[in-house]
Amino acid sequence: MIRFLHQLSSRRGAKAGNVARGKFFGRTDVEAIERTITVPRQIGETIRSDGPETHRRKAGTPTMGGSLILFCLAVSTLLWCDLRNQFVWLALTVTVAFGVIGFADDYVKLARRDKRGVSGAVRLGLELAIAGAAMAYLYYSKLMPDEVRLHLQLPFTNFYEQELILPPWLYATFGALVVVGAANAVNFTDGLDGLAIGPSIMNAGTFLIFAYIAGVPTTILTHNGHEQTIAQYLHVAHIPGVEELAVFCAALFGAGLGFLWYNTYPASVFMGDTGALALGGALSTVAVIIRQELVLVIAGGLFLVEMFSVMIQVASFKTRGKRVFRMAPIHHHYELKGWKENQVVVRFWIITMMLVLIGLSTLKLR
Numbered sequence: 001m002i003r004f005l006h007q008l009s010s011r012r013g014a015k016a017g018n019v020a021r022g023k024f025f026g027r028t029d030v031e032a033i034e035r036t037i038t039v040p041r042q043i044g045e046t047i048r049s050d051g052p053e054t055h056r057r058k059a060g061t062p063t064m065g066g067s068l069i070l071f072c073l074a075v076s077t078l079l080w081c082d083l084r085n086q087f088v089w090l091a092l093t094v095t096v097a098f099g100v101i102g103f104a105d106d107y108v109k110l111a112r113r114d115k116r117g118v119s120g121a122v123r124l125g126l127e128l129a130i131a132g133a134a135m136a137y138l139y140y141s142k143l144m145p146d147e148v149r150l151h152l153q154l155p156f157t158n159f160y161e162q163e164l165i166l167p168p169w170l171y172a173t174f175g176a177l178v179v180v181g182a183a184n185a186v187n188f189t190d191g192l193d194g195l196a197i198g199p200s201i202m203n204a205g206t207f208l209i210f211a212y213i214a215g216v217p218t219t220i221l222t223h224n225g226h227e228q229t230i231a232q233y234l235h236v237a238h239i240p241g242v243e244e245l246a247v248f249c250a251a252l253f254g255a256g257l258g259f260l261w262y263n264t265y266p267a268s269v270f271m272g273d274t275g276a277l278a279l280g281g282a283l284s285t286v287a288v289i290i291r292q293e294l295v296l297v298i299a300g301g302l303f304l305v306e307m308f309s310v311m312i313q314v315a316s317f318k319t320r321g322k323r324v325f326r327m328a329p330i331h332h333h334y335e336l337k338g339w340k341e342n343q344v345v346v347r348f349w350i351i352t353m354m355l356v357l358i359g360l361s362t363l364k365l366r
Contacts, residue, residue: 061267064106066275069255070099073282076251085244086143090134091285092248097130098183098281102273109273117273127180127277135175138289139168148237153291155298155362158235175288182287182296183280185303188310188329190276193267194260195331195345199302199352200279201256206299206356207286208249210236213363214290215243234363237291245286252282265342299359302352306330 074092081088105117117123139149150171152164166174190196214236219227231238259275262268271279280303287296297304306329313328325333334344 061270063110063270063272064103064274065259065263065269066099066102066271066273066278068269069259069271069275070096070278072255072258073248073251073278076254077248080251081247082244085241086141087242087289088244088248090138091245091282091289094130094134094179094285095278095282098127099274099278101126101130102187102275102277105277106272106274124180127183128176131176131179131281132172134285135172135179135288138175139172143241144239148239148291151237151291153237153294155294155359156365159237159291160232160235175293178288178293178296179281179284181307182284182300182303183277185300185307186280186283187273187276189303189306189331190271191329191331192335192341192345193265194263195348196276196279197256197260197263197271198345198349199300200283201253201260202349202352202356203283203296203299204249204253204256206295206359207283207290207292208246208253209360210292210295210363211249211286211290212243212246214239214292215241215245217243236363239290242290245289248282249286252279265345295359295362298362299352299356301355302348309333 074096077088077092083089101118101123105123109117138144142149148159150165150168151159151162152166152171152174153159154162154164186196186200189199213234214231215238216230217240219229220233222228222233229238256279259271263271283300284293284296287293309325309330310328312324316322316324326336327333331344331348335341339347
């Protein structure tokens with residue numbers, strides 16, 4: 001118990017320190033972005049020509065602010081995490097790699113003054129290659145115990161009583177699709193001030209809890225006199241070492257809060273694809289490692305709704321020549337229905353809070 005309290009109190013600095021770093025360095029960095037990309041005005045944020053009229057005033061707002069999130073996340077991870085832990089390096093590598101892809105996409109958009117950016121096929125190919133390599137390493141390197149490595153954990157079920165096992169190649173493919181899908185889902189959500197970063201912060205807090213429970217070696221005495229880890233008591237997979245990802249999630253939580261200070265309405269800076277792809281990559285990689293991919297579907301449900309609204313819109317228009325929504329992603333649909341931007345953002349945050357609570361309830365309802 002003493003060791004547990006010591007770890008909790010000392011590692012808590014990752015989140016608090018990140019908020020401070022985000023707010024302290026944030027203003028200086030935002031001003032630097034403004035000087036470097038908006039003074040010449042030709043590479044400020046480009047607004048969709050078919051978007052809501054209220055978005056016109058956002059043209060020229062500094063973008064690529066996701067680099068601030070990546071900087072704070074990386075620094076806090078390197079300062080507070082056990083750097084011998086391979087799970088931490090795996091999550092950080094995927095996060096930074098996806099951030100680099102997003103940075104390249106943002107740069108092309110700004111340089112060409114074209115919202116299309118890097119070719120979708122090229123970007124998707126790079127994402128699949130990175131996620132696939134990370135998942136192949138995870139499932140073929142024996143980082144995890146054999147009894148949990150290839151088991152798919154179903155929400156609301158006892159992990160130790162269900163026998164859903166996938167072959168390594170299939171789990172690696174599934175994991176890669178989860179990472180790529182989540183990264184792009186967060187990217188679709190990033191269309192209003194604070195809309196993507198708010199749910200990302202909530203999901204980071206959720207997976208902080210799941211990661212700590214899954215990995216912490218602390219045992220408790222059950223009613224029948226047997227000792228069990230907290231994960232075993234709660235019927236979730238126990239994976240030694242993944243508790244360090246709780247520190248990574250705390251750093252992500254703090255970096256997100258620091259960024260939200262400047263991204264809240266009216267935003268002083270946008271995260272761009274740099275931040276959106278990195279956030280989605282980080283959350284999904286952690287979810288895959290700790291065997292909570294399907295909880296991500298619940299807690300990150302807003303991201304999925306945003307992504308599927310785009311897919312449905314495109315499919316409907318190509319096959320029937322008609323649109324299902326006034327505009328996709330779906331947050332623009334509600335804007336065009338008359339909701340103010342702040343109403344959309346806050347209501348979507350409330351929905352995410354409810355989904356996160358449902359996700360957390362899977363810890364006990366098994």
